[in-house]
Structures are given as structure tokens and as C-alpha cells.
Amino acid sequence: MVFGSPISFQEIDEEALITGGKVMAFTVIFGIIAILQTFCEHHHIAVMREASVPILFGLVFGLITFIEYFSGGIYFDPKIFSFVLLPIIVFKEGYCLNKQHFMKNYFYVLIYGIFGTIIQFLLSFSFTYSLTNSNNLWYPPKNSTDEDQSFYSQMFFSACITSKDSAVSLSVLEFEHAPKLHSIIFGEQILNDVIVFALSSTTQRYENSNDNFKRGDWYNFLIFIGLALAQLIFGLLVGIATGLISTWITKNARCISEHSSVLTIFTIYCAYFAFSFCEAFDFCGVMAVLICGIMMSHYQTYNLPKLSANSSKITIKALAYATETIIYFYIGFAVTGNEINNIDRLQYYTIYPFVLLQFFIIQPVSRLLSMLASQGLAFLIKPDSKGALRINRYEFLILFYAGLIKGVIAYALICEVDIDYAKYSPYYPYINYAAMYSIIGTTLFIGGSLKYVTEWAYQQMDLGHLQESSDNSEYKSNLKQTFIREDIKAYESAIQNNQKWFKKFDENYIKPFLIFNYLERKQDILTAKKIKKNKHTIEKQEEEEMQMYEDSIRERREKQEMKKAAKKSKLTNLDLDSEAEEEEDSQHHQNQNKSNHH
Template identity: 25%
Template sequence: MMNNHHHTLWWLSAVTIVVVLWSMEHTEALSYADAKAATRLEMAAEKRATIIHRLDTAILLMFVSLLVVIVLTTWFFKHHRFRFIHETGLTLIYGIFIGILIRYFNLGIYESQTLDVIPKNVSKIFEPPDYLRLSVARQSHRDDNVQFHYELIEGFYGDTKQHEERHVEQKTTFSPEIFFNILLPPIIFSAGYSLKKRHFFRNIGSILSFVFVGTTVSCVAIGSIMYVFCWLFNMPFNFQELLFFGAVISATDPVTVLAVFSEMRVESDLFALVFGESCLNDAVAIVLSQIIDNFSASPNTVFDFHELCLAMWNFGYVFFGSLFLGSFIGCVNALFTKFTSISEFPLLESALFVLFSYISFLVAEVVELTGIVAVLFCGICQAHYTFNNLSEESQTRTKHFFESLSFLSESFIFCYIGVSIIISNNQKWNVIFLICALIAIVFARALYVYPLCVFLNIRRRPVIPKKYQHMIVFAGLRGAMAYALASRNISTTNRQIMSTTASMIVIFTVLFNGGLTSWMIERLGIKHGDSAEHSRPSDEGARSESHPTTPVSGQNPWDKAFLPRKWYNFDAYFMKPLLTHASPSLMQTMPSICLPLSRFLSSKKQQEHFASQFDNSDSLECIVDEQQENRLYENPFTRAL
């Protein structure tokens, strides 16, 4: 039976590839020469639009068919696990294979024409224009011209080669804007929405140390090491360019490693450390690259102490501003779902949930913050508060929707990268720079992981063992974020070299580090599977999050630190009663003088639950026992009274 499944898998894969190639060959038959031979300009333009539409459809069919193959491959890997290869690496290989077919076998190419445009009056242009206006004469009326507008290709297309541009190359080349605005938000939101908050926040101090200190040290270390290499090998890069490269390539994306972690069920603390760093350090890398890029754009500016303080202020403003913005939008949605009856219509409730989540990303980008941090913490707040207000149908629907969307987006991104690496015409190769970059990222990661762990272990309990430290260094894969940041601006030769180097680092780390992850786990003796489950503490505290009664401080044995304990109390006695239907309500946790306001901020369910406590009692004193007095003492709002 299993063999029949495998035969079906490969037959379906072969059929999808054949369909894609046939459709692109069929599109090729409609050549641009047919449109050029038209007697009227309008017919020629219409014919060309039809051809482009057919070709665009074929390109979409190609990517969708590849996603089908990827899903089937993932299903195959559920039954047969290969030791040194992962489906993420195969996804990248699939994209590279299709890119080779398109580029070197002329699939999906129609005859095009390229004109070299010279500015009017032969004047020099120092900045590329956004649009070009071209006059085309009608064949029947030679004095009658039609104006055509041509838009600048997205992201500086720094192609110095003289050749005929091809439509399929432009459509399949990696687009940073599509990545940042469409593909990335659902992945980041899903990470926050499905986050195991107990393990994440238990390690929040270590995670933030890796994110802020580690990413900054990595950026400076990579830039400095590369500067020495460039000086030794006489490569024409200045220090600011190399710092930018260090910031870009410091963005980790261990999708493959985390997938293996989940399958092997490694220890939760190790998973939380790697996952937390990968979620947050992307945002830090974006902010650092933007600050360095803006500073590089002002050549007359001297980097002194004032500029350093200004850069640190901008960094804190962007990061924490994004954090509070995303959390605020998540809380707004929680309040809306709490005080309205939209839960009676699960479809509308789910749609509103998705839209609010995406709005957090867009608003952050519009106000010049970083959408990644905003949508991540929006997802965390939505999971912690809004999720409890949703109907059961909406809870299931939103969870499955974002899991599916995240899986498809991740698969498409790696396939997209594989295709565009081969198709793109702006590749500039420098093998020495590539080898030096690989050496630099390994040294830079080790340079901050080991010292930070030594420093954190002074107060941290339990400590981060050596085997965890080795695994964290090994898990520093580079992914789509590094490639997208490097590909956003390729207007110069040095930028093109950095973009090409980033793409090769992505391929190498995904295939090499990702393929050896399971071997490294066993080699280091990291507990996984049943042994890791037995070594974990009880998850009762985590499961209690979904209980309708809000727990109080002291029930979670891991909440020993001062700040987590204070936040836990504040969340239990104010935030959850305010944003959800949780009990005790604000009428029970707030001082009696605030009872009118507390009643106004309590939902109908909370008021009914509060009133039900008095049904079988003659007075309020009958329901205040010794346990409730102790809980009132723990309440930060009533302790002073």
C-alpha cells in the first residue's frame, strides 16, 4: 500500500511539471512578432496584453504546481525520513531546477524588443526617473502619436549587461516588496499566534540578550572581519558597506532547524531560545540596516558620540514603538470581540481577526516603524487575549488558517529564491568575498553566543549548558530575510556582490546546516523525544491559560523573578479581566471605589458570573472566605488598601 502511495506521488509530480512546461511552451507560440505584424497600433497593444496575460498565468501555474510538488514531498517525508536532507532544502533545489529550465532552455520566452533611451538634450541624469514617457506613431497616421508610460523596475535593476530583457525574467526575479508586504506577515503572525508563551517568556531575558546584544555584536564583528579580509585581498569595499552587509546577513532564519526540533521533540528551553532569537533578530537586523543605510546616504556626516546616541535612540524608538503598536492593535481587537456579539457570526469574526492582524503590519510600515515586530506582538496579544473571546468555530478556523498560510508562504519563499537566483541578471560573483563571508558569519556568531551564555549563566537557573550553546551556534541559518534585505537595493556593483553572496549563504546554510541538524542533535547528546518529555516540568501552568478562571501568582513554579511575577499579577488581575471574559472580573479585583467603572468595563458574561455568586447568600460577607482574602492581598490594586 505504501509503495502505491509513493508511485502516486511521483506520477503526480511528473504530471504537474509536464503541464507547466507545456503551458509555457504554448505561450511561447504566441510570439511578439504576431503582435508586431498587426496593422493597427491598438490591435498590436491588445495582442501584446493577451500574450503577457497568458505568460503571467503560466508563471503562476508554475509556482502553484511547484507548491503541489512540495506538499507531496512533505507528505512523503512524513513516512520516510532521510538523515541528511530536509524538505526545505528540497524546496530550494526544486526552485533552482525550474530556474535552470527557464533560463537555459528558453521556456516561456516571447520575442521582445529593448530600446536604449537617451535623455532629451543629451543631459546627464543622476537619479533614475520613476516613469518614462515614450511616443509611438500610429501606422495609419504618421503624425498621430500615442503616449506609452513605462515604470521603473522595482528595486534598482542594476543590470549592466547589454541584452534583450525578457518578461519571464522580470516576473520570476525575487521581489523584496512582495516578500515584505505579502509573504512575510502571515509567517511572523503565525509564529506569535502559535507561540508557547510559557517557555518563551521563561527565557525572555536570554532571548532579548541574544537579540539586542548578539545581533549588534554580530553586525560589527562581521563588518570588521570582512574589512580586514577586503584589505588583505584588495577588494574595493568601504567599512560602511561592510557594516551594512553585517547587519543584513545577521538576520537568522532557522526554519529547517526548528522543523527538525519539532519533529524530534527537543527540550523546550532550547527550542524557545532558537525560536525567540529568530523571531526578534530579524527586526533588529532590519533596523540596524536602515540606520547604517541612512548614515551611508549622508557622506558628509561624521560618526561621533552624538550620532551614536542618535542611532541608539532611533533603534529603541523603532523597535519598542513597533512592539507597543502591535500590542495596542491586538488589545483593540480583544476589546471589540469582548463587547460585541460578533461571535454569533463566526465567518465575520474570523475575517475581522485576520484583517486586524494585517493592519498591525501595514500601520507600522506607514508610520516608519517595523511591521515585523508589530505583527509578531499583535499575534502574541491576539493569542493571549482575543483568542479567549472568539467562538469555538473561529478559534479552530483562525488557527488552521494561519498554520496553512504560513506553511505555503514559507514553501513559496524558498522556491521563489531558488528560481530567482538562476533567473536574475544582476548577479555579480566574487568567490573570495563569498568564502570570507562564510568564515566571518561563523566567527561572529560564536563570538557573541559563548560569552553571552557565560554572562547569563551567572544568574540564570537552569543554566544554558554547553551542548545548547553549540547547537545555538550551529542553528544560525540564513534565510529569506537576509536575501531580501540584500536584494532591496542593487544599484552598484558592490551591492550586487553582496546580494549574490547572501543568496549563496542562504543555499549553503539551508542545505548544510539544515541537513545536519538531526545528526548534530544526536552528536551533542541533546535530549529529544520521550526522554525530553520526561525531563520537562509539568505543563499545568501552561494549560491553565485556557481555563476560564485566571490563575494567580505562585501557581507557576517558574515565575520566581521579580519582573515576571509583577507582570503575572498585573495581567491576572487587570489585563485579562479587562480584555477577556475571564474571572475574577474587574469588579472583584479593583478597589470598591472603582466599582462603577469596573462594571462598565465588564462584559455581560462577567457581570452574570459576578451576580451568580450572591444567589444563595444573604450578604456579601458570606462569600468572602480566607482564600479570597489571601488572593486580595496578592492583588496589586487592593494590597495598598
């Protein structure tokens, strides 16, 4: 009996083999990226942040695509990004929102997140418009004849480049050590995402001929503001409605909470529904999915078992992390890969000076002026704010520097553009590559140097505290790596009364309507909150005590080494003195012998 091979290798599909090899290669690449990200974070490698690793891998992989075998190219469908990857990233910001971080310093969050973003958009557009009309460093495309399209392209690019990325900043600034800066950056990022998407969508409506208004009309600014507000209000209402309905379902349909996997996928379905509903009517889906996530995080988690709530958050965080890694990898690939070969040589001489001017002049100046205007408005509204609620110049520097970092949202806005505009507009390649260059440059260089800027600012603030209260041990330097010991007690006491009105309304009306048996479980819920809060406080105190113990041991070792070095130097001096005395005695004896001989 002859046993033949059950598989004939000649019948294997070559295309399936190539596809499987590509998928296998990408899984290995993303696995290595995940390991390197955790390695850099564990060893506190400042220049390699979470977003930097996939970008660098994408840059290297893009260089490999110059090989003839990969000349076919790997392209990314913008619709896949807009409707598949983007919603889960934004939903994670709302669903995994730390309410304590967001509500603290809400005044500065609103000022910088709304007013500051709008001012920065207007300034960026003004500077970009002036640059492109100077004809010194800008050469318009050869087939560009429509001035209105150029005007729209500049507005759209300004909306894209006004976005921010706070992932790097929040990894440097931990809430336990810098609560004020952490909460401001965290809240500003969330509001900035919503505002820039509203501005981008409004800009696309502005370009649409169906809106029947022209650039020369004096009331265009009012129409623009009205469209932006309509985007935000519609998304807000859809997000609130979706969050309320989904929470009410989990309150009454108790069978869902028995299955963690079903509950998690139901939560994700609600997020995609809110986003798709707004996008179907050409409104801001980002606002809807963000508000939906916040509503579900604040109310729905109380209707779920602890295991289901934790597993849902972990799953959503994992999905958001995977999508962000893929996007950053593709951004790095698209810059050095085969897509860049499609750019005309004349565009190189236009894009590079344009990107450099945006990177070094236009965006820093726009960010600085918008922050100064926001700070002035904050002073006019609350001139009496003092102490922990006041932002000093070093905190202002950190907020300014952290706001220059661009991220996934900038690329998301590019993918949100109309397909016809992306295909036929001569300005789209400029916008696309200029935005991607800005993302890579700010993430690698500004994100990599943010730790050192914050360290210097913290040292200056700590020296100021020491000079003001040299006898008070509370302000003595206890800086480790990038952490600052803010006056947390004064900070918490200054904002304690700002949240009472909302808490009363929430506890008396909203939570009883949305949470299962809330009145009966209220005391248990409050007790669990206190235990969780005290747990973090105890862990923080234990960490500080352990750090102080390690510091004391290190100081003792240094003192012992200094004593040993002093003793060693003293013994060395004694040996030298004894040798000198012996030489003098021998010299004296020689002189005596010579005199006796004579």
C-alpha cells in the same frame, strides 16, 4: 440542422493561454513540493527539511530558464514581498505563539536574542569591513567611488546576514523532549527578527543624507543606538495599541465572533494595518505586527468560540506556509536563473571567495564570540544559576550550530532596501547574491546535518548522566532519533516562580478589561487550560509507554534470535564432533586391518 462548435479555437488569446499554462505549471510544482515536504517529514529524512525542498526545486527551475523560451525572465517585486508576503509570516510567529515555550528560559532568550544579536552584528561588520579593505580577496566595483556608500553597504549586509531561521532547528528539537533548548531557540528567533529589522532600518537612515551626521563623528554610535531604540519603541507601541483595540472590538462586537471567516479576515486586516502604519512613518513594522499577534493570541482568543479561534490559527499558518514556500522557491530560482546572467564576470571572482569566507569563517566566528559574550553576561547577572537552568557545553554547541542557519528574514531585509539604492548602487548585486548563497548553503548543508550534530551531542550528554548516576534509572538512555530526555521535573521546578508576578497582574487587571465576561468565565477558562495541558501530558505518557513496549518486544526478539543462533551453533559443533569421531574410528579400523594383513 448543422450544429457548430460553440467555441472557435482561432479566437483564443495566445497570451491568455500562455499565462494559464504558466499558472498551471506553478500550481503543479508547488503541489509536488507540499507532498515531498510531508513525505520527508513523515519518513524522518534528515537531509531534506521543509525549506530544502522548495530551494532545490527553485534551483532546478532556474536551470530550465536558460532555455530561450523563458529568456524573458521572472522577477519578484520587492514591494510585493515587503507589504504582502512578509507581514503574514511575522504575524504567524506572534499569533500562533506558544506562550509556554516563549516564557520558559526568558532570561537566556533575552540575553541571546538582544545582546547576542547586537554583538554578532558588530563582529560581523568588523570582520566584513576588514575583509573588504584588505584588497586581497575583494575587488570593489569599477564605478564605485563613494567610500561612505561602501561603509553603508557593509553595515547593511552585516544586518542581513545576522538573521537566523529556527524552522529547521525546531523541527529537530521538539519541546516535549528538549524544552530548554526549544524555548531558547524559539524565543531567540523572535527577538532576532525584530532586532535585525531595527538594525537594517537604522542603517538605511544612517545612509540617508537628511540625517546630517557623518561617519567620522565620535557620537555616531550613540545616534545609531538611539535610532534603533526609536524603531523598536515605536513599533512596540503601535503593536500594543493595535492588539488592544482589536481585542476590545471582539469583546464588545459579539456579532463578529458568530462568523469564523469574517473574524479570520478581520484578524489579518489588523496585522497588515499595524505593519503598514509603522512602514508609512519609516519605522520597524516587523516589531508592530509581531507584538500585535502576541497580544491578540493572548487575549483575543478568549473572546472567540473554539471553532473560530482554531480556524483562524489554521488559516494564518497555511498562508504563512504558502508564502515561505514561494520565497524559498524564488531564492533557489534567482541564484541559478536568468538574473545571475546579469552579473559581470569580475563579480564572480569577488562574490564566490566573499561568500566562502562568510560561510566558513566570518559568520561562525561571529556567532561563537557573540555566544561566549552572551554566556559571560548571563554568568555575571546570575552566577548562582545551577542545574536545569545552566547551559552545558553540548547544549551550547547545538545553539551555536542552529544559529548559523539563515532563512526568509535575510531575504526580507534585502527586499526592504531603498529602491534607488537597489537600482544605482554598484554594491547591491554583491549583497543580494551573497545573502542568497548564504541562505541556500546554510539551509541545505547546516540544516541537513543538524540532526546528526544534535544526536552526537545528546549521546554525549546521556553518557555523562549515566556516569554521574549509574544507579538511577531516570537517567538511563532512552534516545530515539534526535530526542533527549532532559530532566524536565527539575527544569520546571526551577522556573516555576519566575512567572508568578506577571500572571497575578494579568489575571487581576488586563484580562478583565479585554476578555468578555472574564470574571464569570474565569473558572471555566482555567479548567479548559488544565484539561488541555493534561491532555498533552497523557498523550506524551501513552507515547512513551508504547515506545517502551515496542522496545521490550524488540529486545525479546533479539534475545530469541540470539538463543536460536546459539542453539544452531551448538548443534553445528556437535555434528562436527561426531564427524571427527567417525573419521577417527574409520582410520583406526583401517590401521587394524593393515596390521592383521601383515
